Amino acid sequence: AQTVTQSQPEMSVQEAETVTLSCTYDTSENNYYLFWYKQPPSRQMILVIRQEAYKQQNATENRFSVNFQKAAKSFSLKISDSQLGDTAMYFCAFMKDGTASKLTFGTGTRLQVTL
Amino acid sequence: NAGVTQTPKFRILKIGQSMTLQCTQDMNHNYMYWYRQDPGMGLKLIYYSVGAGITDKGEVPNGYNVSRSTTEDFPLRLELAAPSQTSVYFCASSYPAGGHLNEQFFGPGTRLTVL
Numbered sequence: 001a002q003t004v005t006q007s008q009p010e011m012s013v014q015e016a017e018t019v020t021l022s023c024t025y026d027t028s029e030n031n032y033y034l035f036w037y038k039q040p041p042s043r044q045m046i047l048v049i050r051q052e053a054y055k056q057q058n059a060t061e062n063r064f065s066v067n068f069q070k071a072a073k074s075f076s077l078k079i080s081d082s083q084l085g086d087t088a089m090y091f092c093a094f095m096k097d098g099t100a101s102k103l104t105f106g107t108g109t110r111l112q113v114t115l
Numbered sequence: 116n117a118g119v120t121q122t123p124k125f126r127i128l129k130i131g132q133s134m135t136l137q138c139t140q141d142m143n144h145n146y147m148y149w150y151r152q153d154p155g156m157g158l159k160l161i162y163y164s165v166g167a168g169i170t171d172k173g174e175v176p177n178g179y180n181v182s183r184s185t186t187e188d189f190p191l192r193l194e195l196a197a198p199s200q201t202s203v204y205f206c207a208s209s210y211p212a213g214g215h216l217n218e219q220f221f222g223p224g225t226r227l228t229v230l
Contacts, residue, residue, distance in 0.1 A: 035218075042223075043203065043223065043224045044221065044224075045207075050218065091157050091158070093157075095217060101146055101217035102160055102163060102173065103158070104160075105157030105158045106157050107155070107156055107157045108156070108157055
């Protein structure tokens with residue numbers, strides 16, 4: 001079974017600064033996908049960014065980028081120019097290819113963006 | 116498109132009562148999922164379905180039942196509610212690979228308290 005570990009329960013960053021959230025995972029699979037989801041106080045789960053394991057290039061979505069290290073099984077999320085609206089829980093998730101797209105989630109990192 | 120809708124938004128049950136959490140999606144997705152999120156934790160998969168008439172257990176299925184008679188609906192049944200089932204329940208849907216990255220779309224969640 002796959003496991004996803006987020007070792008930072010809480011983090012804080014000042015507005016306009018950059019923050020990196022860590023995620024490691026354990027799998028013996030070669031084909032899989034990795035995701036970062038954002039959960040604001042509204043509880044809605046919002047996809048932030050995704051990465052296919054077979055792609056060496058790190059995914060980028062505007063201010064959000066990842067550092068995907070397949071050999072190290074590491075998938076960190078970098079948020080640049082942090083905004084107050086980035087305050088939320090962030091979940092890292094793993095999806096094994098060909099398994100009905102089931103997600104395995106980490107326990108989350110609570111990010112607080114301050115003035 | 117309304118996306119994934121869930122009813123009710125909140126519910127309080129007494130120990131031993133039963134209820135059905137409703138989930139509907141209007142995106143014609145084949146795959147649907149039920150997750151639970153306990154306080155301070157990530158989401159855990161309860162049941163999932165890859166199409167009408169097909170359901171399978173996830174990581175934490177005990178105490179729950181599901182059915183999938185149509186593509187759109189995927190109700191979750193709680194029989195004999197217990198305090199351990201106090202949680203926030205999320206329904207999600209996605210479509211199989213075929214050029215897509217199996218993104219899951221989440222409903223707004225149902226907060227259930229069992230007293």
